[in-house]
Amino acid sequence: MKNFDLDSELKRVRVPERTEDYWNEFPSQVRASLRHQRTGSGSQYSGRARLAWAGGFALAVALGVLCAQFHPLQAASQAITRQERHFRLQLAQLDAGLHLLMFNPHGMGYLLAEAN
Numbered sequence: 001m002k003n004f005d006l007d008s009e010l011k012r013v014r015v016p017e018r019t020e021d022y023w024n025e026f027p028s029q030v031r032a033s034l035r036h037q038r039t040g041s042g043s044q045y046s047g048r049a050r051l052a053w054a055g056g057f058a059l060a061v062a063l064g065v066l067c068a069q070f071h072p073l074q075a076a077s078q079a080i081t082r083q084e085r086h087f088r089l090q091l092a093q094l095d096a097g098l099h100l101l102m103f104n105p106h107g108m109g110y111l112l113a114e115a116n
Contacts, residue, residue: 001009080087
């Protein structure tokens with residue numbers, strides 16, 4: 001349908017008759033409808049925001065309890081201090097066993113060759 005056809009079709013349709021009371025109450029009806037839509041969408045957003053905050057808080061509390069209960073950093077630190085002598089021995093062997101460090105021409109990085 002072209003614009004001309006649409007315009008002629010719209011001009012043929014009669015405008016519905018409205019009473020004076022309808023036009024007097026129309027602005028307040030529009031405001032009430034907008035207020036209802038605004039509070040309806042606002043409460044939906046607010047509910048999602050509350051759910052997100054509650055989920056984030058629950059996750060933070062769960063991680064706090066988990067860290068307080070199991071002490072992962074403390075356990076790792078204790079394991080390292082217990083195995084410190086073994087680590088030092090392995091580093092010394094690695095340092096003594098490497099005699100050549102050369103550039104890798106086929107890519108980024110270095111090649112490590114062990115002494116035979």
